[in-house]
Amino acid sequence: MTVPLLEVVDLVKDYRLARPSWFAPHAIRRAVDGVSLTIHPGRSFGVVGESGSGKSTLARAVMALEQPTAGTVRLDGHSLFDLSSRELRAARAEMQMIFQDPYGSLDPRQRVGRIVAEPLINLAHVTRTQRAARVLESLRAVGLVAADADKYPHEFSGGQRQRIAIARALVTRPKLVVADEPVSALDVSIQAQVLNLMSDLQREAGVTFFLISHDLAVVGHLCDDVAVMFHGRFVETGPAAALFKAPKHPYTRELIDAAPKLEEAPIVAVDAPPRDEAPGGCAYAARCRFAQARCREAAPALRPLGDGRSAACHFPL
């Protein structure tokens, strides 16, 4: 049994909000509410969710960019938050990140070569000359040329900038790449190019992706396993193909139905006003077509349903 590449156990992340008044305690917003997942090398994992689901917070916690309130994150068996800051910096060579905004994630005042080389500065065992060679290798892998290393980000289009971001993520030859909405800001035709690139990297360079997206089609295209996130929790997990063909959780069903498709009209859930949320019950109960009394009383746990599928629902579909 191989050591899983990434293991997240009961991750919780709370944010402190402003106090409603001077003597009241701070309000807490629980962005991630007990999430666990396992990623094996070679099996890319996708998290689907809408805004407010906590998926970006999850991505940042996995990358150790945020300190979780509780829970562990293990990369290759090592618990990230137990490492010293020097060990953590060394561990970062194995996991890199691609961000959503191709315009904001590259420093406009640095040349591309310098941007792509940044993760290498951290690695002691790579010399200056080796650095230049690796940068070129990375640029070529994403379809750019050596001459591009001397240009500035503003000289490139959105799709090209995202390639530069991918080149930067690959330069340390990481095992895991966390991609937070990598193609959402791109035009359809450019999206396709970048998705093809990411597929190629999976196949040829053995990169495993941890992909965060609101777009089911993108996740389905790149990932073997998928988790659907709602209000900080996974409400359904399973192999991608099976999950999209026959979802078990009503929210997954709603997402699939609402996605604009060419083949059929989107099924719009009746635009009924949401019922008041019942604390302690299922977070989705307020919107759920199939909600019953039990749903408002007790929050369902994520339970295995066989065949690698799990759902957090009292009445799975």
Add this chain to the structure above:
Amino acid sequence: MLLAVADLAIDLPTPDGPRRVVHDVSFTLDGGDNLGVVGESGSGKTMTALALMGLLPEGAAVSGVLRFEDRDLVKLDEAEMQKLRGDRIGMVFQEPMTALNPLHRIGRQVAEPLILHRGMSRAAAWTEAVRLLARVRLRDPERVARAYPFALSGGERQRAMIAMALSCSPKLLIADEPTTALDVTVQARILDLLATLGAQSDMATLLVSHDLAVVARHCRRVLVMYGGTVMESGPAEAVLRDARHPYTRALLEARPRAGAPRGERLRAIAGAAAPAGAEPRGCPFAGRCPLTMDACHATPLPTIELAGDRRVRCLRVGPDGRLA
């Protein structure tokens, strides 16, 4: 014929001289009809919408005919355009947070066009505003009217914007990427709402979007734009089921499908969109198009009329209306 656009061309000022970002655009829109304008960034679709509203950036030059309700919008001055905006033409933008004034309550903003164009009193306009907020299916419209924009969610804000756009019962609603910034479940509801409201009040809708699927399901007719001009147009169903232009075809094939096998290679369009105006005489898609011929770079695009009120602009389309 509510709206007739003929030979629309838009030039934007740049440090290197004027640049033509939209050229040769013609289409019509009847009252109560539903037209979608699809294109990627740089296609000119947003500029076209802005031209209709008279909201192009300063220094822009417009030529051609924009006939709305028998008046040529190109010839109107700012004061006359202001009378039309909000009254006969309603607009919904992409980012409700920036389109709404953060310092005014929602009710006041929805009431504003009523006070301005219908001469209503503050009180009467407020009551009407609450009624409009209910009409756009907002829960507890009284609470929403009293709230400030930051207190609402993205979907609620966009509904408020729609209420504002509809307040004076305009004849034409222009929506520029109204749901792009919203979650997919909210998007579906908002688009459905727009369609319903349009049908109820016999209002024509012009929906601008980069998402083919959105336009396919919510618009009766579609215009596909690339490089500043229209490549193909016709009934949405027909165009998307049986696309005749190489660009439309490529766009349809480039989308990942949720059910497809993992890692299946997408048919991406090579290269990147050239800035509009790069091919002054030929087809903007020449070079990137898998069917490019030499003639494509230099010959002005023909407009080929097909059965079923369809038009294609491609040198490769033969007399039978199919790609050769």
Add this chain to the structure above:
Amino acid sequence: MSAAAPRPRRPGGLSLRLGAALVALLVGAAALSLVWTPFPPGAIDIPHKLLAPSTTHWLGTDSFGRDVASQILAGARVSILVGFIAVGIGLVFGVALGLVAAAAKGVVEEAIMKLCDFTFAFPALLSAILLTATYGPGVVNAIVAIGIYSVPIFARLTRATANSALAREYVLAARAAGRGPIAIAFDHVLPNIAPALIVQATIQFAIAILAEAALSYLGLGAQPPLASWGRMLSDAQSWMYVAPRLAVYPGLAVALSVLGLNLLGDGLRDALDPKLRARS
């Protein structure tokens, strides 16, 4: 809507050029005075006092027979020295404090900002007067006093711009790449906030010149025989009815220098900003 040809705009052209020209004049005058002035600026020549402008004395002489033109040139030296060092003090300490405040957040940030507020609470010029009166007049103390007041201005500006730079995704990407906070401050934050700091520096320079002139006018800044425009203004007061031109020349020098620096700052702000915003 216009059917005429579109007109492009030019970023800050006139302000930048005019400002740069005036500042060049100022720096040129100071540089020149190091190697040559028509007459030694401090040379007293009572028999030739209060002369009108002539071919020998281009701007005339003052009540001690000193050549006015030479003093104007030499005075430029002091103005530049004061401006440079005072702004330098402000930049070095102000930017450091601002960066620490932006990066540390929480109590540290509050403490630093309150310290700045505290300094702002005192009227700058009065405090400068107090300082120089306590520790003795002289150009060095004037520089220190003016410098101290520039620190909170740069600290505030740095904190605000650094905060928005730190919120950018490229900083998050740098953290993900393993860079530490100091590396990020030097590699990512400073280069991106530099334009705002440069613009503020030119404005602070102008303020420093004015402050120096005010202090010298009161006798607390540059002491004779060091030439200073402020001191020239002070001397000219007694002779207002006899030779008002003695006040006009130094006054004009101060005004043109301050105008030039302000125009330069405005022009730079326009020229530097759009370039950053002009992404593809």
